[in-house]
Amino acid sequence: MLDRHHTAQVLTVGTSQYLIDCGEGTQQRLLEYKIRHQRIHTIFISHLHGDHFFGLFGLLGTMHLHGRTEPLQLFGPPGLDDILTTQFRYSGTKLNFELVFTVVDTTQHQQIFEDKQLTVHTLPMQHRIPCCGYLFREKPKRRHLIKEQLPTGLTPDHLTALTQGEDVLDSATGVLLVRNADVTTDPTPSRSYAFCSDTLYLPGLAPLLHGVDLLYHEATFLDEMRERAALTHHSTAHQAALLAKQAHAKQLLIGHFSSRYRDLAPLLAEAQAVFPNAELGVEGKTVSL
Amino acid sequence: MLDRHHTAQVLTVGTSQYLIDCGEGTQQRLLEYKIRHQRIHTIFISHLHGDHFFGLFGLLGTMHLHGRTEPLQLFGPPGLDDILTTQFRYSGTKLNFELVFTVVDTTQHQQIFEDKQLTVHTLPMQHRIPCCGYLFREKPKRRHLIKEQLPTGLTPDHLTALTQGEDVLDSATGVLLVRNADVTTDPTPSRSYAFCSDTLYLPGLAPLLHGVDLLYHEATFLDEMRERAALTHHSTAHQAALLAKQAHAKQLLIGHFSSRYRDLAPLLAEAQAVFPNAELGVEGKTVSL
Numbered sequence: 001m002l003d004r005h006h007t008a009q010v011l012t013v014g015t016s017q018y019l020i021d022c023g024e025g026t027q028q029r030l031l032e033y034k035i036r037h038q039r040i041h042t043i044f045i046s047h048l049h050g051d052h053f054f055g056l057f058g059l060l061g062t063m064h065l066h067g068r069t070e071p072l073q074l075f076g077p078p079g080l081d082d083i084l085t086t087q088f089r090y091s092g093t094k095l096n097f098e099l100v101f102t103v104v105d106t107t108q109h110q111q112i113f114e115d116k117q118l119t120v121h122t123l124p125m126q127h128r129i130p131c132c133g134y135l136f137r138e139k140p141k142r143r144h145l146i147k148e149q150l151p152t153g154l155t156p157d158h159l160t161a162l163t164q165g166e167d168v169l170d171s172a173t174g175v176l177l178v179r180n181a182d183v184t185t186d187p188t189p190s191r192s193y194a195f196c197s198d199t200l201y202l203p204g205l206a207p208l209l210h211g212v213d214l215l216y217h218e219a220t221f222l223d224e225m226r227e228r229a230a231l232t233h234h235s236t237a238h239q240a241a242l243l244a245k246q247a248h249a250k251q252l253l254i255g256h257f258s259s260r261y262r263d264l265a266p267l268l269a270e271a272q273a274v275f276p277n278a279e280l281g282v283e284g285k286t287v288s289l
Numbered sequence: 290m291l292d293r294h295h296t297a298q299v300l301t302v303g304t305s306q307y308l309i310d311c312g313e314g315t316q317q318r319l320l321e322y323k324i325r326h327q328r329i330h331t332i333f334i335s336h337l338h339g340d341h342f343f344g345l346f347g348l349l350g351t352m353h354l355h356g357r358t359e360p361l362q363l364f365g366p367p368g369l370d371d372i373l374t375t376q377f378r379y380s381g382t383k384l385n386f387e388l389v390f391t392v393v394d395t396t397q398h399q400q401i402f403e404d405k406q407l408t409v410h411t412l413p414m415q416h417r418i419p420c421c422g423y424l425f426r427e428k429p430k431r432r433h434l435i436k437e438q439l440p441t442g443l444t445p446d447h448l449t450a451l452t453q454g455e456d457v458l459d460s461a462t463g464v465l466l467v468r469n470a471d472v473t474t475d476p477t478p479s480r481s482y483a484f485c486s487d488t489l490y491l492p493g494l495a496p497l498l499h500g501v502d503l504l505y506h507e508a509t510f511l512d513e514m515r516e517r518a519a520l521t522h523h524s525t526a527h528q529a530a531l532l533a534k535q536a537h538a539k540q541l542l543i544g545h546f547s548s549r550y551r552d553l554a555p556l557l558a559e560a561q562a563v564f565p566n567a568e569l570g571v572e573g574k575t576v577s578l
Contacts, residue, residue: 048376054313061343077379129381
């Protein structure tokens with residue numbers, strides 16, 4: 001349908017941007033939504049069906065033409081490197097920047113990435129070809145100092161230790177000088193985001209997703225078509241909501257709707273009947289956590 | 290730029306549609322311009338730079354998903370089959386329809402295709418990688434019968450012979466019964482279209498393009514950048530117009546403009562200074578011959 005684009009999501013944490021899947025037209029959408037591709041340093045591809053990665057060649061080409069020199073990290077299933085290498089060979093492309101490709105094992109739940117802000121774990125999906133979701137978790141943040149409660153004479157090292165949850169002791173005697181709980185408050189909670197597409201409904205994912213702030217889950221069909229969903233290795237809106245409920249997710253975003261549904265309201269209603277805090281993941285939507 | 294799309298052109302002759310190049314987003318553009326991909330039976334790819342073929346995978350996938358069973362003919366430079374095969378292997382795609390791929394020799398001018406309506410010849414381009422243009426020529430059409438001049442008693446075979454330029458003779462005696470020139474008028478002229486992108490300016494193409502009704506030629510740069518054009522194996526608007534003039538083309542369409550030109554008027558002015566009947570090949574443009 002004209003107003004439905006292929007899968008691509010940008011996760012923004014602070015000034016960093018992570019791209020999750022890259023369907024055809026992604027570079028055009030980035031322009032449209034004024035997201036600078038220069039700021040994307042890591043890309044995660046779920047699987048090698050075209051609607052999830054056919055925009056990658058064009059995006060990499062554009063990054064190259066725009067003079068990118070910063071390395072780019074790319075995570076994806078086996079074969080993605082072969083496909084890219086074949087393309088680059090025939091187009092005579094030698095990228096100006098380093099493309100660091102890491103093959104992900106789509107059958108395992110394990111940490112594959114870490115930077116200053118967050119960790120990324122794979123989530124094994126069940127689809128017609130190897131496919132994995134990704135779980136993004138912010139690292140624990142620092143405790144907040146209550147400035148008016150701080151005694152004078154503390155060094156920068158003392159302050160850092162306090163934000164990390166430690167008490168301040170006298171370095172010579174070991175005597176407690178400042179009790180952490182007296183001068184700090186809890187850190188801003190760390191946020192988490194799970195991307196699950198494309199997959200059969202997998203209740204076994206619930207423990208891995210426990211308490212996630214936002215769960216994006218595919219909902220290709222209405223539940224009346226759950227047999228077709230099973231046949232094509234997709235989920236229904238009802239199933240997506242069930243998983244959100246079982247995982248005690250705080251919020252659910254459903255997407256990847258079959259083009260047979262011109263009106264998406266029934267899909268949303270079906271999900272909200274099970275999990276009220278559900279929304280439609282439509283084109284251009286931004287969710288803030 | 291947001292309003293500039295990658296190269297893709299649809300040539301319509303009668304009820305047949307031929308697709309020339311297939312940049313990223315082509316399937317989306319076809320939807321937008323209400324061109325049914327079901328009617329496309331032949332695709333010609335000029336070269337393997339992304340802006341000319343990255344939309345092909347998605348278009349083929351969509352044709353497959355929409356249940357196409359009719360064979361599709363595909364012409365393109367060496368390597369395109371390898372790229373497609375690699376993609377299809379990893380995505381587990383087995384097309385429902387036959388994709389008949391023909392490798393074109395981009396260094397030769399020769400006929401590569403023929404159907405009821407037209408012939409297609411390759412046009413050797415000079416680009417950084419193997420690249421060819423395509424020349425579409427309608428076949429000679431039938432002469433028009435002047436009904437009021439036709440004697441009675443002619444058989445359907447006689448009428449067919451007359452439209453093909455023959456006289457009608459008495460089958461027994463060989464005596465001339467009807468002189469063709471007395472009962473027919475010239476056929477509707479056959480039209481021709483040449484697609485030339487991406488390439489250095491090649492004056493040697495002029496004889497191959499002689500009298501073409503419409504010449505599409507790339508004009509990536511203004512002539513003040515002709516050194517950069519030569520370096521990157523592209524042409525200037527001035528050069529495109531020179532070729533149109535040398536070839537005695539009837540009309541020129543320029544395109545493939547560098548994104549540095551926000552305003553295209555100077556490119557058009559430069560072309561029209563040499564070849565007045567020039568137009569800009571911009572997004573969504575339709576030219577009727």
